[in-house]
Amino acid sequence: MVLKTEDRTINPTPDLSTPLASPEAQESVLKIWGQQSLSGHVSVNGAKNAALPILAGALLCSGECLLHNIPALVDVRRMGEVLAALGVQVKCGPHSVMVNARDLNESHAPYELVSQLRASFFVIGPILARLGVARVPLPGGCAIGARPVDLHVRGLQKMGAEVHIDHGIVHAQVRGRNRRLKGANIYLDYPSVGATETLLMAATLAEGETTIGNAAQEPEVVDLANFCRSMGARIYGAGTNTITIVGVSQLHSTEYAIIPDRVEAGTLLIAGAITRSAIQISPVMPEHLTAVIAKLREMGVQVTPEGDRGLRVAPGYDLQATDVETLPYPGFPTDMQAPMMALLTLAKGDSVITETVFENRMRHVAELNRLGADIRAKGNHAIVRGVPFLSGAPVLATDLRASAALVLAGLAAEGVTTIRGLYHLDRGYAHLDQKLQNLGARIQRTTIPADPTVAIEEPAPLPSVPA
Ligand code: EPZ
Numbered sequence: 001m002v003l004k005t006e007d008r009t010i011n012p013t014p015d016l017s018t019p020l021a022s023p024e025a026q027e028s029v030l031k032i033w034g035q036q037s038l039s040g041h042v043s044v045n046g047a048k049n050a051a052l053p054i055l056a057g058a059l060l061c062s063g064e065c066l067l068h069n070i071p072a073l074v075d076v077r078r079m080g081e082v083l084a085a086l087g088v089q090v091k092c093g094p095h096s097v098m099v100n101a102r103d104l105n106e107s108h109a110p111y112e113l114v115s116q117l118r119a120s121f122f123v124i125g126p127i128l129a130r131l132g133v134a135r136v137p138l139p140g141g142c143a144i145g146a147r148p149v150d151l152h153v154r155g156l157q158k159m160g161a162e163v164h165i166d167h168g169i170v171h172a173q174v175r176g177r178n179r180r181l182k183g184a185n186i187y188l189d190y191p192s193v194g195a196t197e198t199l200l201m202a203a204t205l206a207e208g209e210t211t212i213g214n215a216a217q218e219p220e221v222v223d224l225a226n227f228c229r230s231m232g233a234r235i236y237g238a239g240t241n242t243i244t245i246v247g248v249s250q251l252h253s254t255e256y257a258i259i260p261d262r263v264e265a266g267t268l269l270i271a272g273a274i275t276r277s278a279i280q281i282s283p284v285m286p287e288h289l290t291a292v293i294a295k296l297r298e299m300g301v302q303v304t305p306e307g308d309r310g311l312r313v314a315p316g317y318d319l320q321a322t323d324v325e326t327l328p329y330p331g332f333p334t335d336m337q338a339p340m341m342a343l344l345t346l347a348k349g350d351s352v353i354t355e356t357v358f359e360n361r362m363r364h365v366a367e368l369n370r371l372g373a374d375i376r377a378k379g380n381h382a383i384v385r386g387v388p389f390l391s392g393a394p395v396l397a398t399d400l401r402a403s404a405a406l407v408l409a410g411l412a413a414e415g416v417t418t419i420r421g422l423y424h425l426d427r428g429y430a431h432l433d434q435k436l437q438n439l440g441a442r443i444q445r446t447t448i449p450a451d452p453t454v455a456i457e458e459p460a461p462l463p464s465v466p467a
Contacts, residue, residue, distance in 0.1 A: 025450035030419040030433055032410035033442035034392055038277035041310075042268055042435050044284055045071040046095070047261040048428050049335075050223040052119040053197045054258060055079045057224055058099035059088065059126035060204055061231050063253035065099045070258065072430045074423075078117040085110050086123065101130075108135040111168075118142060121149060122194065124172060125202035128161055132179025134172045138165060143399035145358040151188055151195035158184040159199070159206055183208030183247055191216040191241065191328045197224055203245035204233040212243045218329040219288045223259045230254040262288040263335045264429060265311070267404050269293075270339050271436060272313035273301045274346065274412045279439055282310030291332040295340065298322045299347060321349030321386055326357050338364045338405035344384045345373035346412060351384040364402035367395040371409050371417065389414055397421030400428040407432065411441055418448070 046069035056079070058065040070076060072095065080090045080097065086109065089100040107127055114120045118139040127134040141147050149170070153163050156172055160182040163172045174181055183206050188195055196216040201224070203210035215221070217239055225238030231251035236244045265284040272279040273296060286293065286305065293303045293311075300316035321344065326334040334357035344351040345368055355361045365377040370393050374385040392415035397403030403425040410417030419425075422445070425432060433443050 026447040027420065027450040028422050028445060028447050030407065030410070030422060030425075031444045031446055032392070032407065032413075032417045032419070034390070034410055034413040034415065034417060036275065036411070036440055036442050038272060038275050038279050038411075038436070038439040038441060040439050041280040041282070042439055044260045044265045044268065044281055045069075045430050046258045047071070047220055047223070047263075048073055048075060049193075049218075049261075049263070050220040050258045051076050052079055053122050053201070053220065053224045054227045054256070055083060055097065055099065056120075056122035056126055057201050057227055059083065059086070059101045059104055059123060060129060060201060060228065060233075061099075061251045061253060062102050063100065064102075065231070065253060066255040067097045067099070068095065068255070068257035069260075070095055070097050071261065074427045075117055075119065078113065079120060082109055082113045082117065082120040082123060085113055086127070104130055107131045107133045109137065111137045115140060118147060119194075121152070122198060122201070124152070124170065125156070125198040125200075128156065128172050128174065129181055129202045129205040132174040134170075136170050136172075138168050138170055143363060143402075144361040149194070151190065151192045152198040155184075155186045155188070155195060155199040155212075156181075156202060158186050159202060159210065160184075178207075181206035181247075183210040183245075185211045185213070187213040188215060190214070193218050193221060196221050196243070200225060200235065200238070200243060200245060201228065203247060204228050204235070204251060205249070206245075206247035208247055210245045210247070212245075213241070215241050215243045216328060217241060219259060219262060219285070227254070227256045227258075230256050259288070260284050262292075263333065263401075264432075265289060266292045266333075266336045267339050267408070267429070267432075268435070269296060269301075269303065269311065269313045270343050270408055271411060271439070271441075273299075273315065273319070274343050274408050275441075276315040277439075278312065278314035280306045280310055280312045282307060284309060284311050286311060290330060292336050292340075295322060295324060295332065299343070319343070319347040319386070321347040321351040321384070323352045323354075325354040328357065334358060334361065335401050337361060338401040339408055341365075341375070341382065341384060342368060342405040342408040345375065345387060345390060345409065347384075347386040349386055351386070353382040353384060355380040361399075361401075363398040364405045367398070367402070367406055368409055370395050371406075371413050373409070391415055392417040394418040394420070397424045400424050404429060404432070407436070407443075411436065411443075
């Protein structure tokens with residue numbers, strides 16, 4: 001039984017099916033003393049959403065791949081664990097990873113690891129391409145949506161894989177004498193980033209030519225294609241909506257540096273804008289942020305090139321409201337929707353935000369409203385009425401980009417903001433609090449007694465990836 005009061009639902013009886021934090025448990029939180037102006041330069045890490053598929057893509061190689069500019073993220077460590085569980089040699093450096101998949105022999109990715117990292121489903125294409133058989137647990141949904149993989153599966157079936165799902169495991173195998181995938185003409189109902197990446201990887205070792213129509217055009221897809229080409233893959237048209245791959249028999253060793261993280265870069269630009277500060281960020285590829293920069297400029301924020309691979313953000317006269325609709329690339333990126341909403345809460349006027357990519361990516365609205373924002377969300381639309389100021393409060397992060405939005409709002413709020421659920425932040429941003437502190441923010445990672453009435457989402461600490 002749940003009580004409805006105002007627009008929030010309060011459940012009087014906590015769900016006892018999930019473990020509650022024991023009274024003596026501690027949890028890590030971020031404390032932010034807001035309204036500090038920032039200054040200086042901040043570095044941008046390698047892209048999480050390029051690193052994850054490229055690590056999976058290293059399974060295609062019959063030799064050693066040395067990857068550079070790899071971000072130190074929880075998700076990257078988890079992907080390393082998955083590769084190691086497949087019998088692959090993985091060695092991690094500070095910002096590099098060496099993968100040697102010569103002896104890839106295990107076709108089954110373990111549930112206990114895949115269940116902790118949705119992106120590990122990316123291994124299905126390379127395993128199937130190398131071994132002709134793959135068993136990968138179905139990735140669950142997450143806070144932002146159901147995250148189905150039907151487009152991945154249907155594409156693999158068109159390439160000759162027999163696929164069935166049994167007890168939550170995707171079983172795929174290629175029959176025939178050489179158990180090799182066949183090239184196919186595939187059209188994606190939706191320009192899915194993950195499906196494009198899975199099928200592009202599978203096609204590199206298939207027999208014949210594959211065409212992917214309505215393909216995703218994200219920079220991370222292009223980075224994956226460039227990585228595969230550096231191993232000798234024959235891929236044409238990455239970055240357009242039609243990608244052609246001519247299969248080869250084997251891929252050779254390579255050394256490759258991944259692109260900078262455009263979502264971290266956009267988040268840092270907003271950190272400057274929301275505190276009305278002038279800061280510089282690099283390295284960044286401005287062409288990967290065209291939609292975000294256009295929106296910031298519409299709001300009156302100054303964004304200008306700085307050096308050969310940098311940007312400078314500085315405040316304009318004041319922040320003007322604007323409308324945002326998330327779309328597949330080159331449209332406004334869904335991963336920047338929550339950070340941009342944080343900025344729009346302080347703009348003059350009303351902004352309408354429409355989320356078209358994921359079905360449940362408005363969970364940060366309630367927490368931003370706790371900080372004094374005036375946002376009304378209905379389905380995938382949110383009306384953000386600008387307020388003159390935000391005020392600090394305890395808030396709870398619900399997903400990765402929502403946690404970034406709360407950090408940004410806390411930087412601007414009067415007083416102290418305490419953010420719980422840091423597990424989400426650490427999945428996608430390496431040392432964001434440290435970076436902001438170095439720019440002058442008063443932000444501190446500390447521990448507080450865990451609230452015994454709320455289940456803690458913190459996962460068990462990972463065993464370290466063998467060096
Ligand atoms: C990638 O997720 C990114 N993750 C996401 O970043 C990003 O938001 C998303 O692309 C869109 O840009 C990684 O690269 C690891 P999709 P992905 O397949 O591949 C539907 C972050 O915060 N769909 O393009 O899962 C799906 O439900 C994360 O860094 C199907 O219906 O995104 C969604 O509504 C979040 N069937 C839409 O397509 C499928 O088989 C877009 O999903 C596949 C997807």
